[in-house]
Amino acid sequence: MKEIVKDLDRWRRQGKAAAVARVVDVDGSGPRDPGAAMAVSEDGQVVGSVSGGCVEGAVVEEALQVIESGDRRMVTFGYSDDEAFAVGLTCGGTIHLYIEPFDW
Amino acid sequence: MSDSTAIFDTLKAAIAAEEPVALATVVEGPGTGAKLLLHIDQTAGSLGNPDLDRVVSRDIAGELAAGRTGVRHYGPNGEAREEAVSVFIESFAPPPQMIIFGAVDFTAALVRVAKVLGYRVTVCDARPVFATTQRFPGADVVAVKWPNDLLDEIGHSLGQRDAVCVLTHDNKFDVPAVTGALATGVGYIGVMGSRKTHDNRTVRLREAGVTDEQLAKLMSPIGLDIGARTPEETAVSICAEIIALRTGRDAPTLTAGVGPIHR
Structure with a gap:
């Protein structure tokens, strides 16, 4: 999350709402370790990353919903969830993300 | 809130x-x-x-x-x-540290690659003409000191995640840099030079009291055997060696090889 702290701080000072998605767990082969993070601002700016690019688009959608609803949620991406999310990791691993509003 | x-x-x-x-x-x-x-x-x-x-x-x-x-x-x-x-x-965790001894062309390239990998980089050379921030703008610290003096000051802060790279290939600097680094808990010590330089340096290090067990900890000649030629390629081979040692992967090191480094 280190690399997105400055952007979060800037958005906060600009009064922009944001959401933070963090990889908390990886099963099998995953591109990024726990701690990889991405943040999305209410006007659609994106910083950081949580995979090799496979699921970022879907995470942006989830994050925008989180900003809208204020809900916190765990989201799982992986080949076993292809039907549910229609996106997966080409490496065959599964990543568990925690997405929350940046209200802390 | x-x-x-x-x-x-x-x-x-x-x-x-x-x-x-x-x-x-x-x-x-x-x-x-x-x-x-x-x-x-x-x-x-x-x-x-x-x-x-x-x-x-x-x-x-x-x-x-x-x-x-x-x-x-x-x-x-x-x-x-x-x-x-x-x-x-x-x-x-705070960023790992890399201490580079020797203010040479290879150093400038190694500073750049080490910064990409997230290291806090210190360049140290006893010669004030070469050890300047103008020559190493990316370094966090440029120290005009003898290697042993720098290590006396900051050696206690070095641990398993940190690296010491000795690029001087001059026994006058190499020997105090290596003996100083061996006295710390640093995880990686790499020393540059041709096989001839390495053999000659090994003799000097033994004379300085370095044991076989300590010599076995040195990556010398420094770097992986990937045919690196330019300072930038050599910097990649050094950083790749540091990663391979940390992860315990079997990558071809120059230390384990024989024959000329450049062929």
Whole structure:
């Protein structure tokens, strides 16, 4: 999350709402370790990353919903969830993300 | 919210100051989103239950010391072997350090590659004409000192994640740099030079009292055998060697090879 702290701080000072998605767990082969993070601002700016690019688009959608609803949620991406999310990791691993509003 | 805004502010300040800090967040179970931060023996925030806070504080300290990041499970009051609450603990260890001895062309390239990998880089050379911030704009510190003097000052702060690269290939500097580095807890010591330079240096190091066991810890000649020629390619081969040693992978090192390095 280190690399997105400055952007979060800037958005906060600009009064922009944001959401933070963090990889908390990886099963099998995953591109990024726990701690990889991405943040999305209410006007659609994106910083950081949580995979090799496979699921970022879907995470942006989830994050925008989180900003809208204020809900916190765990989201799982992986080949076993292809039907549910229609996106997966080409490496065959599964990543568990925690997405929350940046209200802390 | 004012209390939790303080958590972000403390986290931001600690990261900027390169101080060890760790953040625990409840990601599943009662109190999802609650946070507890540990920064230099002080906690801030709460996971919503004093018993849970107490148990998790202790675990955060352990995870931070080990530089680990991951999810741990607890009962509602911090009980072990229960799964009611999932807590994500993220450790923010200070960046690893790389000390480069010798202000040469290879050094400039190694500084750049090391910065890409997140190292805090110190360049050290006893010659003030060469050891300048103009020549190494990316270095965090440029020290005009003898290697042993620098290591006397900062050697105690070097650990397993850190690296010392000796690029001078001049025995006058190499020998105090290597003996000084061997006296620290640094995880990687690489020493540049041709095989002839290496053989000659090994003799000098033995004369300086370095044991076979200590010699075996040196990566010399420095770097992986990937046919690197330019300073930039050599920098990549050095950093790749550091990664391979850390992860325990079997990569072809120049240390284990024979014959000319450039062929």
